[in-house]
Amino acid sequence: MTATVTKEKWWKECVVYEIYPASFMDSNGDGKGDLRGVISKLDYLKELGVDVLWLCPIYESPGADNGYDISDYYAINPAFGTMADFDELLCEAHARGLKIMMDMVLNHSSDQHPWFKESRSSKDNLKRDYYIWREGKNGLFPNNWESYFSGSVWEYDQKTGEYYMHLYSKHQPDLNWRNSQVVESLYQMIRWWLEKGVDGFRFDAIAHIVKAKGLPDADNPQHLTVVQAYQLFSNLEKVHVMLKRLNEEVLMDYNIMTVGETSGLGPEQALEYVGDGRHELNMVFQFEHMYLDAAAPGTGKWQSRSWTVPELKKIMSRWQTTLHGKGWNANYLGNHDQPRPVSRFGNDRQYRTTSAKMLATFMLTLEGTPYIFQGEEIGMTNAHFPSIADYRDVETLNYYEQAKVKGLSDHEILKAIWKKSRDNARTPMQWNASENAGFTTGVPWIKVNPNYREINVEQERQNPDSIFHYYKRMIMLRKNSKALLYxxxxxxxxxxxxxxxxxxxxxxxxxxxxxxxxxxxxxxxxxxxxxxxxxxxxxxxxxxxxxxxxxxxxxxxxxxxxxxxxx
Incomplete structure (x- = not known):
C-alpha cells in the first residue's frame, strides 16, 4: 500500500483517441477521410467518453508516407480540407470539452518542402546545411546505416553529386538539427500552432533528431552493404539538450500534453525523457511489447513468433514499476503503425468480442494515459487482402519487392503482411453496414475490411452488450477511481x-x-x-x-x- 500521491495533471487523467484522418470519415465522396468528416463524428467521440483527439498529420504533403512527409508545416493538405475547416474542428471540439493533439514530424520533411528544394539546388545554397549531405566513400555510400524502410539511409543526388540522409523513405530527407536556423524555424512553427489553440503534440521519431557526430559506420561483423545502426541515430544524449530547450523556450508557456515516439529504449532510459525533473516530455511511447512477436533481434518485423503471457507481464510490469512516482506511461496496444490489437493480442475469430473487451480492461486499468486507436472500440480486425495490389503502405510494398527478390512466394509474403502490415490499421473506419461501411460515397483510397457488415459502429451502439458500450463503462470506471488513475x-x-x-x-x-x-x-x-x-x-x-x-x-x-x- 502506498501513501504517496503522484502529482495530478489533466493529461494523466485523460483518455486519448487516435484519428488517422484519411481513413476516419469522408465528407465529400472523394474516397479519403477529411476534417469535415472528423467534425461530423465529434458527438460520437464525446459519447464514447474520450478526452483528447490525436490527429495524425494533416499538413500539406505529397503523401509519400501518408502525411509523415510534410511539405508545408503551416498549411492543411487540401485532401483533408482547409485551415478554416481545422479552425472549425478546433472550435467544435473545444465546445464539447474535447482537446486536439497534433502529430508533429520534426526529424524530417518532405523532399518537396521549399527548404529541401533549395538545399538540393546547389552546394552553395544558403539552405544546403538544413539537411544532411555527404560525399560517397570509395564509390559507396557515406556510411553503412540501414533505413527503417529498408536499403541505405543515403540517396544520391545527381545534380550536386552528393548523398542526402533519410532514415525513412527517400522522399523524407532528415533535417539537420545541428543547424541553429533549422531549430529556430521549427520552434517558431510549433509556437504558431500553440497560439492557434492546439492542446498538445505527439512528436514523431523524436528520438532520431540527433545523429552521432561524424556519422561513423556501424559495427558490421557480417560485412553487409547496410546494417541497423540505431545506436548511432537514436536516443543520443544531445536529444535531451534539444528537448529541454524546446520545453524552456516554447512548450512550458502552454498547459499542453506532449508524447514522444521513442523506439529502442527501456523504462530507465525513458525517465531521461519523462522524469519529473527533466522538463522534456510528459510521456513517451515504448515499443518493447510491440517486439514480443518478432522472431529474433535483428530479423525485422516481418518474421514472427508466438509470444507468452509471462513475457508480456515482465515488460509491462517493468514500465509500470520503474516510472511510478517518477514519470508517466503512455499505454497502447495499437496505432496507425501496428496491427489491430484484437488480431495480435486477442482472438479475432471465436472470441473477438470477449477478447477485445479484455484488452480494453487491460489498457484502461494500467497506470498511465491510455491511447485508443480508431476502431478498437468496436473490435476492428486485421484485413487479409488477397493481393499486394490492395495495399498502399510504402513499408509493406518495399517488403514485398525485397521478399520477391529473395524468392519468397506471394502466399508466404502475404501471410507476413496479414500479420504485420501497417495497412491493417489503416483500412477505413467501419461506421455501418452500407456500401464501403458508410465511410465514403466514392471509391475508398484503400479497401474496406470485408467484415464491415458484421463489425460496425451502428450495430455496436444498438447492442448494450457490445465492445463499444464496454469501452464506455471502462472509461467511466477509470475516471471515477483515483486508484486506477494514480x-x-x-x-x-x-x-x-x-x-x-x-x-x-x-x-x-x-x-x-x-x-x-x-x-x-x-x-x-x-x-x-x-x-x-x-x-x-x-x-x-x-x-x-x-x-x-x-x-x-x-x-x-x-x-x-x-x-x-x-x-
Whole structure:
C-alpha cells in the first residue's frame, strides 16, 4: 500500500483517441477521410467518453508516407480540407470539452518542402546545411546505416553529386538539427500552432533528431552493404539538450500534453525523457511489447513468433514499476503503425468480442494515459487482402519487392503482411453496414475490411452488450477511481501462463484486475493477503457469476474482471 500521491495533471487523467484522418470519415465522396468528416463524428467521440483527439498529420504533403512527409508545416493538405475547416474542428471540439493533439514530424520533411528544394539546388545554397549531405566513400555510400524502410539511409543526388540522409523513405530527407536556423524555424512553427489553440503534440521519431557526430559506420561483423545502426541515430544524449530547450523556450508557456515516439529504449532510459525533473516530455511511447512477436533481434518485423503471457507481464510490469512516482506511461496496444490489437493480442475469430473487451480492461486499468486507436472500440480486425495490389503502405510494398527478390512466394509474403502490415490499421473506419461501411460515397483510397457488415459502429451502439458500450463503462470506471488513475501497480502471479493479475492501490483504495489471455478456462488462486478481504465486482466482460470462493476462481476464455477490494 502506498501513501504517496503522484502529482495530478489533466493529461494523466485523460483518455486519448487516435484519428488517422484519411481513413476516419469522408465528407465529400472523394474516397479519403477529411476534417469535415472528423467534425461530423465529434458527438460520437464525446459519447464514447474520450478526452483528447490525436490527429495524425494533416499538413500539406505529397503523401509519400501518408502525411509523415510534410511539405508545408503551416498549411492543411487540401485532401483533408482547409485551415478554416481545422479552425472549425478546433472550435467544435473545444465546445464539447474535447482537446486536439497534433502529430508533429520534426526529424524530417518532405523532399518537396521549399527548404529541401533549395538545399538540393546547389552546394552553395544558403539552405544546403538544413539537411544532411555527404560525399560517397570509395564509390559507396557515406556510411553503412540501414533505413527503417529498408536499403541505405543515403540517396544520391545527381545534380550536386552528393548523398542526402533519410532514415525513412527517400522522399523524407532528415533535417539537420545541428543547424541553429533549422531549430529556430521549427520552434517558431510549433509556437504558431500553440497560439492557434492546439492542446498538445505527439512528436514523431523524436528520438532520431540527433545523429552521432561524424556519422561513423556501424559495427558490421557480417560485412553487409547496410546494417541497423540505431545506436548511432537514436536516443543520443544531445536529444535531451534539444528537448529541454524546446520545453524552456516554447512548450512550458502552454498547459499542453506532449508524447514522444521513442523506439529502442527501456523504462530507465525513458525517465531521461519523462522524469519529473527533466522538463522534456510528459510521456513517451515504448515499443518493447510491440517486439514480443518478432522472431529474433535483428530479423525485422516481418518474421514472427508466438509470444507468452509471462513475457508480456515482465515488460509491462517493468514500465509500470520503474516510472511510478517518477514519470508517466503512455499505454497502447495499437496505432496507425501496428496491427489491430484484437488480431495480435486477442482472438479475432471465436472470441473477438470477449477478447477485445479484455484488452480494453487491460489498457484502461494500467497506470498511465491510455491511447485508443480508431476502431478498437468496436473490435476492428486485421484485413487479409488477397493481393499486394490492395495495399498502399510504402513499408509493406518495399517488403514485398525485397521478399520477391529473395524468392519468397506471394502466399508466404502475404501471410507476413496479414500479420504485420501497417495497412491493417489503416483500412477505413467501419461506421455501418452500407456500401464501403458508410465511410465514403466514392471509391475508398484503400479497401474496406470485408467484415464491415458484421463489425460496425451502428450495430455496436444498438447492442448494450457490445465492445463499444464496454469501452464506455471502462472509461467511466477509470475516471471515477483515483486508484486506477494514480495507484501503485503490483503484479500478482508473474509466471502464470494464462492469467495476468495485478492490483492498483492508492491509500485506502485498491483495485484488483484479473485478465485471462487464453482461449481456455484458467484458474486464479486468491493471494493470501486478499483472501479475507471483501471484494466487489465492478465490471466484467462475462455475465456476473455468483459464489466467488476465497480460494480460487475459474476464469472463462479471455475473461476480464475488476474488483474493488476493501483494505
Amino acid at each position: 495507484g501503485e501497480y503490483r503484479l500478482l502471479q508473474p509466471i502464470d501462463p494464462d492469467i495476468y493479475a495485478y492490483t492498483r492501490t492508492l491509500e485506502k483504495e485498491q483495485m484488483l484486475i484479473l485478465l485471462n489471455f487464453s482461449d481456455e478456462q484458467a484458474v486464479f488462486t486468491w493471494p493470501k493477503e486478499l483472501g479475507a478481504a471483501v471484494k466487489e465486482l465492478l465490471i466484467s466482460n462475462y455475465e456476473a457469476r455468483k459464489g466467488v470462493t476465497l480460494s480460487s476462481l475459474n476464469l472463462e476464455p479471455y475473461e476480464a474482471r475488476v474488483y474493488k477490494v476493501s483494505l
